[in-house]
Amino acid sequence: MLIKTSRDGFCHPLASEITSQRVYAGRRDLIKLMATGVAGAALASWASRESQAQSATLTPRPGKLAALPGVKSSLAGAVTMEKLTDYKDASSYNNFYEFGTDKADPAKNAHTLKTSPWTVEIEGLVKKPARYTLEDLLKLSAQEERIYRMRCVEGWSMVIPWVGYSLSELIRKVEPLGNARYVEFVTQADPKTMPFVGSRVLDWPYVEGLRMDEAMHPLTLLTFGMYGEVLPNQNGAPVRLVVPWKYGFKSGKSLVKIRFTDKLPATAWNKAAANEYGFFSNVNPNVDHPRWSQGTERRIGEDGLFAKKRKTLMFNGYEAQVGQLYAGMDLKKNY
Ligand code: MTE
Numbered sequence: 001m002l003i004k005t006s007r008d009g010f011c012h013p014l015a016s017e018i019t020s021q022r023v024y025a026g027r028r029d030l031i032k033l034m035a036t037g038v039a040g041a042a043l044a045s046w047a048s049r050e051s052q053a054q055s056a057t058l059t060p061r062p063g064k065l066a067a068l069p070g071v072k073s074s075l076a077g078a079v080t081m082e083k084l085t086d087y088k089d090a091s092s093y094n095n096f097y098e099f100g101t102d103k104a105d106p107a108k109n110a111h112t113l114k115t116s117p118w119t120v121e122i123e124g125l126v127k128k129p130a131r132y133t134l135e136d137l138l139k140l141s142a143q144e145e146r147i148y149r150m151r152c153v154e155g156w157s158m159v160i161p162w163v164g165y166s167l168s169e170l171i172r173k174v175e176p177l178g179n180a181r182y183v184e185f186v187t188q189a190d191p192k193t194m195p196f197v198g199s200r201v202l203d204w205p206y207v208e209g210l211r212m213d214e215a216m217h218p219l220t221l222l223t224f225g226m227y228g229e230v231l232p233n234q235n236g237a238p239v240r241l242v243v244p245w246k247y248g249f250k251s252g253k254s255l256v257k258i259r260f261t262d263k264l265p266a267t268a269w270n271k272a273a274a275n276e277y278g279f280f281s282n283v284n285p286n287v288d289h290p291r292w293s294q295g296t297e298r299r300i301g302e303d304g305l306f307a308k309k310r311k312t313l314m315f316n317g318y319e320a321q322v323g324q325l326y327a328g329m330d331l332k333k334n335y
Contacts, residue, residue: 084147085158087227089301094234095152096253097202098187098194105196106234112193113254115238124184124260127175134238138224141169145228146221148244150251151283151316157297162242163225168216176212176260183215184208184265185241186257202268208252209265209279210243213325219244219318245318247281278335282326283316287335 096106099113118134132140143163151157171183189205191197197204214220221242224231231237236253243250249269259265269277276290285295296309315322326334 082149082159083302085160085299086301090158090160090226091232091235093156093300095248096234096236097199098189098197098204098206098254099234100196101201107232109195110233112195113188113233113237114190114193115233115254118238118256120239120255121257122170122174122260123257125177125180125262126260127177128173130174132170137170137222137239140173141165143224148219148221148242149316149318150242150244150248151297151312153247153249153277153281153289153294155292155294155297156300157310157312158300160226161228162221162223163228164221164223164242166218167220167222167241168218170222170258171216174260179262180260181212182261182263182265183210183212184257184259184261185210185252185255186259187252188254188256201272203271204268205256206252206268207265208241208250209267210250211325212260214243214322217322217325219321245283245315245322247283249277250281280326280331280334282322282331282335283312284314284331284335285312286314287332 092107093103094106095103096110099106099109116134120132120134120137122128122130122132143165145161145163147159147161149157149159185208187206187208188194189197210220221244223236223240223242224238226232226235231240236251236255239255240253241251241255264279267277267279269281270279283294288294295312297312298307298309313319
C-alpha cells in the first residue's frame with residue numbers, strides 16, 4: 001500500500017517495506033510478547049535504525065523501562081521512510097516545562113513524576129463521564145506502532161515510533177453530546193513531584209485543546225509508549241497525546257483530564273502569548289512565528305548545527321490526511 005501525499009511526494013509504505021525483514025520480525029516478536037503480556041521485563045533496543053539492524057532478537061537495553069504490558073498490538077499506521085531519531089535524542093532533548101525550561105532538564109528531573117496509580121477523568125459534554133485507570137485505558141483498544149514526524153514550534157524536528165491508539169477509540173466509547181465542539185486536555189500539575197509547577201513561565205496546569213474533528217482524526221494518537229517501551233517520564237508518561245500535523249506543544253504530556261466542551265479551550269501557550277501561539281498551531285511553513293521563520297527545520301541528530309536545514313512541509317507532511325479539516329479557512333488568521 002503506497003499513499004502519496006499531494007505536495008511533497010512522501011510515501012507511506014508498510015513498516016515491512018522499509019525495515020529489513022529480520023528487524024521487522026524482531027519487532028513483531030516484541031509486539032506478540034506485549035500482546036500476551038509475558039513481555040514483563042522484555043526490553044527492546046530500538047534506539048536507532050542502525051541499532052535495529054543489529055538486533056535480530058530482542059536485546060534488553062540496560063535501561064529502566066518495561067515493554068508495554070498486556071496490550072494487543074499491531075504494527076500499522078502512518079509510517080515514514082525517514083530515519084528514526086535516536087532514542088537517546090528523543091528522550092534527552094525535551095520540552096516539559098513542569099521539570100524546567102532547558103531541553104536537558106526533563107531527562108534530569110522527571111524521575112520524581114509518580115506515574116502509578118494514574119487515572120484520566122473524562123468529563124464535560126459527554127454521555128458517559130468516567131474515570132479511567134491507566135490499566136483500563138491500555139486495554140481499551142489495540143496498540144499500534146506509528147512512526148510520526150514531530151515538528152516543534154522552535155524549529156527542530158524528530159521522527160519517533162510512538163505506541164498507542166487513535167484517541168477517537170476512546171472518544172467513541174464515552175459518547176460526546178451533540179453540542180461538544182472542542183476537547184480540552186488537562187495535564188498533571190503536582191508541585192510535589194513536578195518542581196517547576198508554580199514557576200511563572202506558564203499558567204498551570206498545562207492545558208491543550210483540539211476541535212472535535214481534529215480530536216477524532218485517526219492520526220491523533222493517545223500515546224502510551226515509544227520505541228516499543230512505555231514512555232519515559234520526560235516524554236509524558238504514562239499517557240500523552242501526539243498530534244503530528246501540529247506544532248509539538250499541542251501534544252500534551254501526562255494527561256489527567258479530557259473534557260468535552262462547547263467553548264474554545266484556553267490553552268497554556270495561547271494564554272501566555274496569544275500573538276505567537278494560536279489555538280490551531282498547524283505546522284505551516286507559510287505563516288511565520290512573529291519572531292522567526294517557520295519555513296525550515298533542523299532534524300535532531302541528523303543534521304549538524306550548521307548543516308543545511310530541511311524545508312518544513314505544510315501540515316508537517318500530513319496534508320493529504322488532514323488538509324480537508326481546514327478547507328476554506330484562512331490559515332494566516334487561524335494560526
Ligand atoms: N506537555 C506538558 N504537560 N508540558 C510541556 O511543557 N511541552 C510541549 C509538549 N507537551 C509540554 C507538553 C512541547 S513545547 C513539545 S515540543 C512537546 O511536548 C515535546 O515532546 P517530546 O519531549 O516528547 O519531544
